[in-house]
Amino acid sequence: MGTDIWGKIQTKLNQEFGQDAYTNWIKPLTLVSTDARVAVLQAPTAFIGNWVARNYGDRIVALFAGEGLAVDRLEFKTGAINRTVAENNATPVVTKTQIPSISRNKTGLPGAKLDSRCTFETFVVGKPNELAHAAARRVAEGGPVSFNPLFLYGGVGLGKTHLMHAIAWEIQERNPEAKVLYLSAEQFMYKFVQALRFKDTISFKEMFRSVDVLMVDDVQFIAGKDSTQDEFFHTFNALIDQNKQIILSADRAPGEIEGLEERIKSRLQWGLCVDLHPTDYELRLGILQSKAEQQAVLNPNVEIADGVLEFVAHRVSSNVRVLEGALIRLFAFGSLVGRQVTLDMATECLADILRASDKKVTVDEIIRKVTDHYNIRMTDMLSPRRARSVARPRQMAMYLAKKLTSKSLPEIGRRFGGRDHTTVIHAVKKIEELRSVDNQIAEDLELLRRMLEA
Numbered sequence: 001m002g003t004d005i006w007g008k009i010q011t012k013l014n015q016e017f018g019q020d021a022y023t024n025w026i027k028p029l030t031l032v033s034t035d036a037r038v039a040v041l042q043a044p045t046a047f048i049g050n051w052v053a054r055n056y057g058d059r060i061v062a063l064f065a066g067e068g069l070a071v072d073r074l075e076f077k078t079g080a081i082n083r084t085v086a087e088n089n090a091t092p093v094v095t096k097t098q099i100p101s102i103s104r105n106k107t108g109l110p111g112a113k114l115d116s117r118c119t120f121e122t123f124v125v126g127k128p129n130e131l132a133h134a135a136a137r138r139v140a141e142g143g144p145v146s147f148n149p150l151f152l153y154g155g156v157g158l159g160k161t162h163l164m165h166a167i168a169w170e171i172q173e174r175n176p177e178a179k180v181l182y183l184s185a186e187q188f189m190y191k192f193v194q195a196l197r198f199k200d201t202i203s204f205k206e207m208f209r210s211v212d213v214l215m216v217d218d219v220q221f222i223a224g225k226d227s228t229q230d231e232f233f234h235t236f237n238a239l240i241d242q243n244k245q246i247i248l249s250a251d252r253a254p255g256e257i258e259g260l261e262e263r264i265k266s267r268l269q270w271g272l273c274v275d276l277h278p279t280d281y282e283l284r285l286g287i288l289q290s291k292a293e294q295q296a297v298l299n300p301n302v303e304i305a306d307g308v309l310e311f312v313a314h315r316v317s318s319n320v321r322v323l324e325g326a327l328i329r330l331f332a333f334g335s336l337v338g339r340q341v342t343l344d345m346a347t348e349c350l351a352d353i354l355r356a357s358d359k360k361v362t363v364d365e366i367i368r369k370v371t372d373h374y375n376i377r378m379t380d381m382l383s384p385r386r387a388r389s390v391a392r393p394r395q396m397a398m399y400l401a402k403k404l405t406s407k408s409l410p411e412i413g414r415r416f417g418g419r420d421h422t423t424v425i426h427a428v429k430k431i432e433e434l435r436s437v438d439n440q441i442a443e444d445l446e447l448l449r450r451m452l453e454a
């Protein structure tokens with residue numbers, strides 16, 4: 001019966017979306033089962049599963065209902081990969097929960113599943129993330145506990161979760177017996193609340209205190225949640241006392257998380273706090289090239305013209321998730337049109353993403369924020385004055401303009417009272433140098449960057 005229904009649904013999808021979409025995406029799918037309101041579909045590749053989930057997931061769920069079969073979600077199988085890709089309210093957006101996951105955790109701990117694609121091998125290293133990567137590697141290699149806790153922080157979609165998963169895979173690879181527990185702070189709270197509800201806090205405590213490595217993602221989530229913070233604090237201390245490794249991540253440095261108790265902030269700073277900086281052009285291009293190679297294996301017929309990846313790296317935001325979404329879209333587009341994806345086609349296909357990226361930070365905004373921050377006058381910022389009280393903020397603003405906008409060096413120079421591009425190069429170098437030796441500069445820079453990117 002299920003096969004008949006699937007045949008009917010496929011026919012309807014063919015009528016609604018046309019022959020090309022049908023042949024490329026719908027026809028390769030086989031219905032495996034429809035138990036417990038979950039329809040399991042077999043897809044030849046994870047890419048096809050992803051694409052169908054995002055683009056046709058809602059419609060397929062509705063068509064099942066039209067055939068009198070209540071389905072709440074779709075699950076796609078691709079060989080050994082078993083993943084949930086579409087809830088009946090799924091939107092066509094790549095989200096973390098849509099990442100295919102395979103649980104290789106044999107410890108029986110109730111953590112979140114690890115994404116098999118997030119390993120050190122697939123993590124592209126560049127200047128903005130090299131320290132975080134090196135620290136993550138060191139922790140994953142084990143040996144005497146060196147950085148405990150390791151605290152990774154940075155803006156949205158810069159690779160914190162990827163690095164945490166990579167550490168977990170590496171530790172499990174090196175020591176399959178290690179009890180590694182990875183979960184989000186939200187899951188930590190949820191489990192704690194459940195334990196309270198079922199009066200089972202003893203098992204909760206025992207379970208968390210029995211792990212060798214505890215990894216908690218998005219720690220900022222527990223800010224302002226007093227009982228959870230309290231429990232987290234005790235778990236943290238118990239594990240540190242036993243010399244067990246703790247790895248945490250958050251969207252900002254511990255000291256900047258409002259609503260986080262001071263005692264926790266100070267504990268978090270015991271170990272090593274490393275920042276993943278917004279990506280620069282080189283890192284974006286490296287990530288695109290690496291991900292394009294992976295996509296090319298899944299889509300051997302798609303050809304991306306020279307210069308397209310460079311264009312995307314220039315124009316698309318510093319958030320890697322957005323970058324990845326843009327690339328997947330280009331490959332999907334290429335496989336639909338069956339021709340080489342040219343620069344013009346890419347511009348058209350990514351128009352909304354490019355518009356959103358362009359809206360980002362402007363040089364004027366940077367100048368305004370920096371003058372406010374240092375309490376100097378705009379006229380001084382743009383004047384020829386060379387006094388350090390003015391020159392340093394000016395260099396800072398130039399540095400930020402270079403890093404956060406796609407403006408060229410001469411353009412930036414012009415915006416700062418008609419200066420030459422070599423002055424901008426000098427400013428960028430100076431701030432690069434200072435940020436590693438002068439804590440105040442590093443902090444100011446971080447604060448300004450966050451304000452501008454907020």
Ligand SMILES: Nc1ncnc2c1ncn2[C@@H]1O[C@H](COP(=O)(O)OP(=O)(O)OP(=O)(O)O)[C@@H](O)[C@H]1O
Binds near residue numbers: 124155156
């Ligand atoms: N350096 C990198 N190399 C390869 N892929 C990367 C890199 N950085 C990020 N990614 C990819 O970008 C996506 C977003 O990364 P991730 O989920 O780790 O970000 P995050 O910092 O945890 O973001 P959030 O703050 O939203 O939790 C993932 O698919 C990840 O694999």
